[in-house]
Structures are given as structure tokens and as C-alpha cells.
Amino acid sequence: MADDQPTDASADPGFRSGYVALCGRPNVGKSTLLNALLGEELAVASVLPQTTRERMLGIWTTDRFQAVLVDTPGIHRAKSALNKFMVAEALRGARGVDLILMLAEVPSFPAGPEGAEAAAQWEPGPGARAVVEQLAEIVSDRDQGPRMVLVLTKCDLLGERDLLLPIIGKWQELHAFDAVVPVSAKIGRGLDTLRSEVEQSLPEGPAYYGSEQLSDRSMRWHAAELIRAELFARLGQELPYSSAVTISNFKELRERDRIDALIHVERSSQKGIVIGAKGKSIKAISIGARKRIEALTGRPCELFVEVRVTPGWTKDPKKLDELGYRAQSELGVSPAPGHHTGGSDE
Incomplete structure (x- = not known):
């Protein structure tokens, strides 16, 4: 996107920068919170769980700090090759950071x-407890581990704010969090408090990226994600989990972008659903995805989408690799040379 030269402000004494991991169970609002902090619809956010499949860096730059936000997949009990990859990505994303934000959804009480x-009488469930244990192990692995802050999301759904006190108490019994911040990304509640927690957790140092850069990922990658977001928005509960998107061609022309994309599904019956009667479904998906891409790039876009059957891709590690789902540590993703990481990655 933009170059990675430090901002003028980042050279000032007292400027802070570092890595912040957003972790938690599926569908607790990690991507929604990242988008709210950045002020851009950068990460795929859906009401359906397990929407995020790969780590992505969202770059949050102010005149006082730069927080590189690591958006991770939800941590859950994984069975398929795809789900095991997602959980491994999440735990890798929590290592070597300066701050872990563990997100948990506030229960809804009248x-x-x-x-x-x-x-x-409420208690965190077994899945949430398992997440705390896994992240606490990462924190304890290091002599000077990152702070771990509990972020209670969707707090606007709680009937009375006083009900937060017993909920926070139950969480603190599980782990001595450095702070607890209730937020609602939807209405902006608690984001200023969270910003303060993030800033004080970052060490002093120059920025990693230029002030205009929002992500470490290419527009090619984001285009695939935005097409996948449209699949989640339009195709119900099950089919999006069996679909993947790859970009076969991305050309930045003088006045517009030209993109050719492949939607991969596992069965012929799924291909028929994606295309729809007389092509109505694939047409709607293409139009919606094009609008999402144009909103992010600020440029007109020509989008051409084909649906392909790739049998068993969610269960076959080799096919996962062919579709681009491979550990980022294998792709050479790392902080800028000479800059602190708050610890070594695995």
C-alpha cells in the first residue's frame, strides 16, 4: 500500500511503537474492533464465527504512537486441517508482541x-477458560512478558452497566489481567480507554510503517478477502466455510483496476449455489465485492469471478498451501530490521 518510511512524528522523543495481538474465541468481535480503531473496513467482519482465517496486521498510527494490530483467527477446538491452521495462526500471532488484548463477549442479562x-451466578465457559490458559502460558514463557488486557466486547448489549462488576470479578479469578476494558465497537464506547491502555503498553521507538499505511497485506490479498466477505454476507450459515478465494490476475491500470478471481468450493452442488439460478447469485456477489474493493482502494474496479470445484481443500494440507493458507513465519513476515519486537517469535 504505502511505503514503510517512518513518520516525522515517530522521530520525536517519547513516540511509542509496537505489536498488539487481538486474541479470543471465534466471533467475539476482534475484526470489528480492529476496523473501529483504524476507522476503515479493513478486516472481514461477520456475525458468523470463524470468519478470520489468517493473521493480518492493521497499522494504527497517531501523532503519539503506532500500534501494529495483529488480527488473529478465533481460538477453538480444531478438527479439520483448515481449522488447525487457523488456531496455530492465532497462537503464533500472540507471540513476540508487546500487548495481548484478549477479547471476550459480555453475556446478555436483562x-x-x-x-x-x-x-x-455466571461463569466463563470451558472454551473461554481454555483460551485464557493458552494465552497465560504465552505470557509466562517470557521473563518480561507482554501485558495482557481483557477487553469485554459488545457491552452495549448488557441490560445494566452495574452487571459488569460480577462479570469482571469472575474473569479476574481466572487470570490476573493487567486491566479490564469494556467496549462497544458498534457505538464507540470504551475506545478512548482502550487507546490509553495500548499506548502505555508500547515501548518508545520509531514507527515501523509510513503514516498512511493501513496493512501489511497487498491489495491482491485484500481483494480476495473482500470477495470472501461477500460470500459470508450472502450465502447463509454453511457454504462460506467450504469456500476460498484466490486472485489469478490483479492489474492496476491507469484509471481502474482489473481483477480476475476464483471462488473455490468443495462440491459441484456448492458451485451451483454460488452461481445461482441464471447466474443471479454470482452476479450479486460480484457487484457487492466490487463495491467493497472500490471503497478500500478509492479506484474504479472491473471484477471477473469464476467458481471452481476444488474437492476436499479444507481437509488437505497440500491444497491449503496451494490456496495460500500457510504459516506467515514461513513467508518471512517479520518486524522491520533493528526494531524491537518485545520478544522472539517461535
């Missing part, structure tokens, strides 16, 4: 005595 009683 106002009044009934809600107060339910909040008093």
Missing part, C-alpha cells in the same frame, strides 16, 4: 433483579 442474579 435489567433488574433477575439480571443481577444471573450475573452473580
Whole structure:
């Protein structure tokens, strides 16, 4: 996107920079929070769980700090090759950072005595406990480990704010978090407090990236993600999980972009669903994806989409690799040379 030259402000004494991992169970709002902090629809956010499949860096630059936000897949009990890859990506993303933001969704309780009683009896579930244990192990692995802050998301859904107190207490019994910040990315609640927590957790140092850069990923990668976002938006509960998107051609022409994309599904019946009667579904997907891409690039876009059957790709590690799902450590993704990382990656 932009070059990686430091900003003028980043050379000032007291400027801070570092890596911040957004971790948690699927569908707790990691991508939504990243988009809210950046002020851009950069990460694929959906009401469906396990939407994020790969680590992505969102670059949050202010006149006081630059936080490189590591958006990670949800940590869950994985069975397929794709899901195991996603969990491994999440845990890799939590290593070598300066701050871990562990996100957890606030439970929904009604106002009044009934809600107060339910909040008093509430306990984090086994999946959430497992996430805390895995992240706490990462923190304890290092002599000077990163701070770990609990971010309670979707707090606008809680009937009364006082109900947060027993909820926070139950979380603190599981782990001594350095801070707890309730937020609602949807209405902007708590984001200023979270910003302060992020800033104080970053060491002093120059910026990694230029002030205009929003992501470490290429526009080619983002185009594939935005097409996949449209699949999640239009194709119900199941089919998007069996689909992947690759870009076979991306040309930046003088006045517009030309993109050729492949949507991979596992079965012929799924291909028929994506295309739809008389091509209506694939046409709607293409139009919606094109608008998303144009909103991100600020340029007109010609998008041509083909649907291809790639049998069993979610279960075959070799096919996963062919479709681009490989560990970022193997791709040479690393901080700028000579800059602190807060610890070594695995």
C-alpha cells in the first residue's frame, strides 16, 4: 500500500511503537474492533464465527504512537486441517508482541433483579477458560512478558452497566489481567480507554510503517478477502466455510483496476449455489465485492469471478498451501530490521 518510511512524528522523543495481538474465541468481535480503531473496513467482519482465517496486521498510527494490530483467527477446538491452521495462526500471532488484548463477549442479562442474579451466578465457559490458559502460558514463557488486557466486547448489549462488576470479578479469578476494558465497537464506547491502555503498553521507538499505511497485506490479498466477505454476507450459515478465494490476475491500470478471481468450493452442488439460478447469485456477489474493493482502494474496479470445484481443500494440507493458507513465519513476515519486537517469535 504505502511505503514503510517512518513518520516525522515517530522521530520525536517519547513516540511509542509496537505489536498488539487481538486474541479470543471465534466471533467475539476482534475484526470489528480492529476496523473501529483504524476507522476503515479493513478486516472481514461477520456475525458468523470463524470468519478470520489468517493473521493480518492493521497499522494504527497517531501523532503519539503506532500500534501494529495483529488480527488473529478465533481460538477453538480444531478438527479439520483448515481449522488447525487457523488456531496455530492465532497462537503464533500472540507471540513476540508487546500487548495481548484478549477479547471476550459480555453475556446478555436483562435489567433488574433477575439480571443481577444471573450475573452473580455466571461463569466463563470451558472454551473461554481454555483460551485464557493458552494465552497465560504465552505470557509466562517470557521473563518480561507482554501485558495482557481483557477487553469485554459488545457491552452495549448488557441490560445494566452495574452487571459488569460480577462479570469482571469472575474473569479476574481466572487470570490476573493487567486491566479490564469494556467496549462497544458498534457505538464507540470504551475506545478512548482502550487507546490509553495500548499506548502505555508500547515501548518508545520509531514507527515501523509510513503514516498512511493501513496493512501489511497487498491489495491482491485484500481483494480476495473482500470477495470472501461477500460470500459470508450472502450465502447463509454453511457454504462460506467450504469456500476460498484466490486472485489469478490483479492489474492496476491507469484509471481502474482489473481483477480476475476464483471462488473455490468443495462440491459441484456448492458451485451451483454460488452461481445461482441464471447466474443471479454470482452476479450479486460480484457487484457487492466490487463495491467493497472500490471503497478500500478509492479506484474504479472491473471484477471477473469464476467458481471452481476444488474437492476436499479444507481437509488437505497440500491444497491449503496451494490456496495460500500457510504459516506467515514461513513467508518471512517479520518486524522491520533493528526494531524491537518485545520478544522472539517461535
